[in-house]
Amino acid sequence: MENMFEIILSEIKPKSLRAGLAILTNILTTVLLYLVFITGLGQLLPRIQFINIGLWILPGIAAYIVSAVAFNLSLRDLYHYSFNSGLIDQIQSTPLLTYQVYFLKSLIILIKSGGHLILTSVVLLIISGVRVHFINLILFWLYLILGLIFISQFGVISGILAAKLKIRSEFVIIFVMALFMLCGAIVPSSEYPGLLGIMIRYFPVTVLFEGGRDLMLGGNISGIYLIYVAGFSIVSYFIAFFIFRQWTRR
Amino acid sequence: MEASITLKNVSKHYKKKYVLSGLTVGIEKGSTFAIIGRNGAGKSTLLRILSTILEPDNGTVYISGKEISKNLRDIKKIVAYLPDHDIHDPWLTGGENLRKRAAYLGIKTEEFQEKVMPLVEMFHLEKELSDYPVTYSRGVKRRLDIVQVLMGNPEVIILDEPTMGLDYLVRTILFKYILKHKGEKTFVLSSNEFSEIQTIADRWIVLDHGQIRFDGTLENMVAQIELPFFGNIEFQHGGSHLTKSLEHVPEIKEVRDLGKTVQIVTDNVLDFVSVLKKINLDDVLSIFGSSIHIEEFLNKLNVDEDF
Numbered sequence: 397m398e399n400m401f402e403i404i405l406s407e408i409k410p411k412s413l414r415a416g417l418a419i420l421t422n423i424l425t426t427v428l429l430y431l432v433f434i435t436g437l438g439q440l441l442p443r444i445q446f447i448n449i450g451l452w453i454l455p456g457i458a459a460y461i462v463s464a465v466a467f468n469l470s471l472r473d474l475y476h477y478s479f480n481s482g483l484i485d486q487i488q489s490t491p492l493l494t495y496q497v498y499f500l501k502s503l504i505i506l507i508k509s510g511g512h513l514i515l516t517s518v519v520l521l522i523i524s525g526v527r528v529h530f531i532n533l534i535l536f537w538l539y540l541i542l543g544l545i546f547i548s549q550f551g552v553i554s555g556i557l558a559a560k561l562k563i564r565s566e567f568v569i570i571f572v573m574a575l576f577m578l579c580g581a582i583v584p585s586s587e588y589p590g591l592l593g594i595m596i597r598y599f600p601v602t603v604l605f606e607g608g609r610d611l612m613l614g615g616n617i618s619g620i621y622l623i624y625v626a627g628f629s630i631v632s633y634f635i636a637f638f639i640f641r642q643w644t645r646r
Numbered sequence: 647m648e649a650s651i652t653l654k655n656v657s658k659h660y661k662k663k664y665v666l667s668g669l670t671v672g673i674e675k676g677s678t679f680a681i682i683g684r685n686g687a688g689k690s691t692l693l694r695i696l697s698t699i700l701e702p703d704n705g706t707v708y709i710s711g712k713e714i715s716k717n718l719r720d721i722k723k724i725v726a727y728l729p730d731h732d733i734h735d736p737w738l739t740g741g742e743n744l745r746k747r748a749a750y751l752g753i754k755t756e757e758f759q760e761k762v763m764p765l766v767e768m769f770h771l772e773k774e775l776s777d778y779p780v781t782y783s784r785g786v787k788r789r790l791d792i793v794q795v796l797m798g799n800p801e802v803i804i805l806d807e808p809t810m811g812l813d814y815l816v817r818t819i820l821f822k823y824i825l826k827h828k829g830e831k832t833f834v835l836s837s838n839e840f841s842e843i844q845t846i847a848d849r850w851i852v853l854d855h856g857q858i859r860f861d862g863t864l865e866n867m868v869a870q871i872e873l874p875f876f877g878n879i880e881f882q883h884g885g886s887h888l889t890k891s892l893e894h895v896p897e898i899k900e901v902r903d904l905g906k907t908v909q910i911v912t913d914n915v916l917d918f919v920s921v922l923k924k925i926n927l928d929d930v931l932s933i934f935g936s937s938i939h940i941e942e943f944l945n946k947l948n949v950d951e952d953f
Contacts, residue, residue, distance in 0.1 A: 398752065399749060399750070399752040399754075402749040402752075402754065402755065403749045403750055405749070406742075406745055406746045406748075406749040406750075407746065480732070480735075480736070481731060482729060482731045482732040482733040482734065482791075483733070483734075483735055485699065485727070485729050485731075485733045486733040486734065486735070486743075486746075486747065486794065487750060488699050489697055489699065489725075489726060489727040489733070489795075490722070490747070490750040490751055490798075491719070491722045491723040491750075491751065491752065491798075492722070492750060493718060493719060493722070644699075645699075645700060645701065
């Protein structure tokens with residue numbers, strides 16, 4: 397794909413107003429979640445003997461926001477394409493093969509989500525005044541980006557299924573936002589009792605969020621977490637690609 | 647003549663229903679080939695298979711001597727496809743849509759002016775490029791999509807109902823483009839307008855329930871089937887007064903009162919001329935006629951099972 401750079405540029409070339417609104421929304425969302433979970437909840441949590449609440453929740457908020465962005469981008473993208481079949485024809489009737497089209501779409505969503513990840517993290521660090529080791533921050537970003545692959549593939553599959561089952565995408569988003577919140581973004585998975593706790597602990601999003609927190613705060617991560625997220629990303633990419641290919645042949 | 651496209655026993659079905667059934671046809675290189683048929687006849691499915699977007703369930707398709715399924719990458723480089731629906735992103739302006747498509751086609755930024763702008767000018771889109779397609783009329787949207795399809799300078803151009811929504815001027819521009827590239831590019835198009843097919847197609851097929859019911863040229867068709875002549879006489883104050891008086895004229899097979907216009911069906915054009923001689927033409931605004939009417943032709947094909 398010699399023209400890959402041109403294609404990516406044509407797809408993500410920011411329009412001043414649209415890009416400005418995306419940045420503003422990201423900053424506002426980050427600040428609001430910071431206010432709720434660090435400023436607000438931070439007043440209560442010391443009473444239940446939880447220390448360093450700000451530091452602990454910070455990576456969770458960043459991971460939560462950026463996962464929501466990646467999921468929504470891919471879900472809305474597919475949903476948008478489902479109801480404008482010409483859009484997929486516009487790309488399918490070019491020299492690119494389906495796997496190349498899919499790779500580019502995934503890469504573009506990853507680039508956009510990566511931009512949001514950096515912005516959210518920087519805003520959180522600025523408003524909280526927390527200082528983390530730069531290497532830890534880079535490792536956190538890289539790990540999150542690896543995990544965003546499966547989050548966005550999950551979005552692709554959900555978008556196709558929602559369109560097929562004629563479910564409005566908003567309902568899927570509400571459900572997934574709650575699910576992400578459950579997966580250790582704010583409350584550690586170890587706090588959930590019994591079977592629920594086990595299910596949450598081994599859910600890939602939890603492994604992503606909690607592994608990200610370990611990296612940002614301590615600079616290290618369990619090798620199993622890393623293999624789990626990488627493996628899940630690879631497998632979900634191929635499953636989503638297979639579903640996408642079937643869907644484009646309809 | 648060298649074949650540009652060859653279909654061998656191509657079938658496609660949806661939900662156990664055959665949309666295309668064992669099609670075998672060859673399309674000459676550099677020719678203009680038309681596919682006609684009623685809605686649901688399988689025209690769009692056939693065009694999507696030719697454009698490589700859809701795979702047939704059975705059979706083989708060759709383009710420029712290469713089998714599609716084994717040479718997809720090479721074939722996609724030479725084929726362009728305009729579906730019967732929009733192929734632009736409503737969230738991008740016309741210009742952004744063209745630049746996006748150019749990037750996918752491998753047209754570099756510095757080549758855009760040279761390769762794309764002449765087509766933009768040809769289809770009078772210069773003023774619309776900075777607007778979003780949602781503000782476009784149906785015809786302007788179609789022009790934008792036609793430019794997207796032609797901009798890669800493809801060898802094989804597949805057009806599904808290309809003139810849908812186009813005004814007379816742009817229709818003529820498109821036909822001129824097709825005629826200009828005759829012999830050099832292969833055009834495959836579908837249309838319900840038989841006058842268009844007559845104007846530009848070298849050869850055409852009639853699809854009916856996924857099968858080819860006619861394959862040939864205008865000359866073949868006229869030689870093989872007797873078609874009635876349809877003469878339309880438009881009156882200033884309506885032609886109902888004439889309808890009854892013409893009912894017993896021997897040359898006339900049928901008279902249809904269409905308000906201001908009276909449609910007279912005769913066996914041939916000469917019979918229509920003799921009918922004209924019997925009519926007072928003082929109140930007449932216009933007279934026009936055609937011996938080939940797509941609906942009548944399809945009806946005739948359906949009645950004559952051996953055709």
